Every structure is written in C-alpha cells, then in structure tokens.
Amino acid sequence: MTKQKVVGRSRRRRAKAILRVSILRKLRAYFLAGILVTTPVAVTIALALWFIEFVDSHVVPLIPVHWNPNTYIQDYFGVTLSVPGVGVFVLAIAITLIGALTAGFLGRFIVRTGERVVARMPIVRSIYSASKQILETVFRDQSEAFREAVLVEYPRRDVWTIGFITGATTGEVQVKTPEDVVNVYVPTTPNPTSGFLLYVPVKDLRHLDMSVEDAVKMVISVGMVTPPFDPSDQNYN
Structure with missing residues (x-):
C-alpha cells in the first residue's frame, strides 16, 4: 500500500x-x-x-x-x-352574581351583618380582616401595589436584590422612621410567593425600567432570564 x-x-x-x-x-x-x-x-x-x-x-x-x-x-x-371546564364556568357565574348582589342595598346589609358576626370571633376576624385589606389594596383602581420593580441593597450594603413597591408606608411605621419610606416586598427565588417586607427610604431605591412581569421572570428563573435593555435609551449617571 x-x-x-x-x-x-x-x-x-x-x-x-x-x-x-x-x-x-x-x-x-x-x-x-x-x-x-x-x-x-x-x-x-x-x-x-x-x-x-x-x-x-x-x-x-x-x-x-x-x-x-x-x-x-x-x-x-x-x-x-x-365536560371539562363546567365547574370553572359555574364558579365564574356564581362569583359575578355574588358581586352583583353585594352591590345592592340588601347585599350590603348582608355583608355588614356577616362582618359583625365575624368581628366577634377572635382568630377568624384577624384572618378575615387581613385578607380583606390585602384584596382591597390589590384591586383598588388607584393602587400602586406591584406597579414598579426596584433595586434594594439587601441583605447588606453593596449587595443588590430585586424588590417590588407595594405602596407608601403610613401610620406608626412612617411616623417613627426619620425619613420617608415605602413598603418594598423582596421575594425569594425561585418561589416569589414568599419573601420579606422591608421599609426602605425612598432615596435608597434604584428604580428599574423593566416591567414587573420581567422582574418576576428574573426572580423565578434565578437570573437566567434577563429582559433586553439598551442603556443608550436613558441617561444614567
């Protein structure tokens, strides 16, 4: 060869x-x-x-x-x-009818009577009151809950995490803090349904241009999904 x-x-x-x-x-x-x-x-x-x-x-x-x-x-x-979905359809109709009923005089009277009864139950009234306040805050037309994503130095200086502004701090917490603070929810990853509530001075926040949805994606994906960003669109110091 x-x-x-x-x-x-x-x-x-x-x-x-x-x-x-x-x-x-x-x-x-x-x-x-x-x-x-x-x-x-x-x-x-x-x-x-x-x-x-x-x-x-x-x-x-x-x-x-x-x-x-x-x-x-x-x-x-x-x-x-x-037939799949029958229960979902019926539940949606029932919730709508309940909402229509409570909008009337009789419905409001029934709700007020029920709330008076619940107010006499020590443990139940706390759960009912907290859940009602949360839902009223979230579904209020002018609510600022989860309208903006921000960066917060947490858990120490020079370490940043994504948080969500849930509203302006009011009441005793604001009175007893030396600066204007806001409520910031810092979620855990990859499960954002648990997290921490922080009262952060407004001057210490860094506002993000990304939407709340994109910020949630970053949290759930542990940072592997990052929304596109063009620094030339904004002026940053």
Missing part, C-alpha cells in the same frame, strides 16, 4: 468522524431547541388542566342534576362523559 493511499484513507476517516460529530451536534441543538419550545407549553397546559380539574372536582358535585350538562350527555348519548 502506497503512502498516498494511506494518507487518503486517513483523510476520509477524519472527514467521516467530523461529519458524525457535526450531525450529533446538530441533533443535540435541535433537541434542546425542542425542549425550549415544548416545555413552557407543556407546563402551561398541565397547570391549566390541573386548575380546571381541581375546580370541577369541587364545584360540579354541587350542581343540581337537572342543571348539570353531564347528565344530558349521558341521557341523550348514553355516554358517561364529564
């Missing part, structure tokens, strides 16, 4: 090896791209189905038989089938 044949065979083997590596890399890239596309969709669908099933399992048994659409499906088609 001549030297040229040996060199040619070696080159062909090397080319085949490079081709195999290239194909494997492309397949790996396609697989990762597929995961990035399908995983959020799958998680969203799974959570939606779980929520619908959870509500249906608690609401559908409360629907009278002659009002339950599943009953008519079984009678006319002879098939035992549970």
Whole structure:
C-alpha cells in the first residue's frame, strides 16, 4: 500500500468522524431547541388542566342534576362523559352574581351583618380582616401595589436584590422612621410567593425600567432570564 493511499484513507476517516460529530451536534441543538419550545407549553397546559380539574372536582358535585350538562350527555348519548371546564364556568357565574348582589342595598346589609358576626370571633376576624385589606389594596383602581420593580441593597450594603413597591408606608411605621419610606416586598427565588417586607427610604431605591412581569421572570428563573435593555435609551449617571 502506497503512502498516498494511506494518507487518503486517513483523510476520509477524519472527514467521516467530523461529519458524525457535526450531525450529533446538530441533533443535540435541535433537541434542546425542542425542549425550549415544548416545555413552557407543556407546563402551561398541565397547570391549566390541573386548575380546571381541581375546580370541577369541587364545584360540579354541587350542581343540581337537572342543571348539570353531564347528565344530558349521558341521557341523550348514553355516554358517561364529564365536560371539562363546567365547574370553572359555574364558579365564574356564581362569583359575578355574588358581586352583583353585594352591590345592592340588601347585599350590603348582608355583608355588614356577616362582618359583625365575624368581628366577634377572635382568630377568624384577624384572618378575615387581613385578607380583606390585602384584596382591597390589590384591586383598588388607584393602587400602586406591584406597579414598579426596584433595586434594594439587601441583605447588606453593596449587595443588590430585586424588590417590588407595594405602596407608601403610613401610620406608626412612617411616623417613627426619620425619613420617608415605602413598603418594598423582596421575594425569594425561585418561589416569589414568599419573601420579606422591608421599609426602605425612598432615596435608597434604584428604580428599574423593566416591567414587573420581567422582574418576576428574573426572580423565578434565578437570573437566567434577563429582559433586553439598551442603556443608550436613558441617561444614567
């Protein structure tokens, strides 16, 4: 075997090896791209189905038989089938009707009477009062709750974390602080439903241009998802 044949065979083997590596890399890239596309969709669908099933399992048994659409499906088609979303639909209608009822004189009277009864229960009244105040603050038209994301030096100087302004500090806390402070909620990651409430001086806050939604994404993704930002759009010192 001549030297040229040996060199040619070696080159062909090397080319085949490079081709195999290239194909494997492309397949790996396609697989990762597929995961990035399908995983959020799958998680969203799974959570939606779980929520619908959870509500249906608690609401559908409360629907009278002659009002339950599943009953008519079984009678006319002879098939035992549970239509998904019936409980969610009924719950939405019930909540809307309750809201319409409480807007009237009779509804307000019933609510006030119920609140007087609850106010006489030591533990229940604390839970009811706190939850009512939170919901009224969040759903108030002019509420500033979670309207802005900020940077706060926490838990020590020169260490920054993302927080959310939940409103201006009032009452005894503001009176007993030497400066104007605001309520800042600092969430934990990756679960933002728990966190810390800080009373931070306004001058110590650094306001962020990103939306609250983008800031929440950063918290949940432990910093791996960062919204785009162009410093040239703003003047920073």
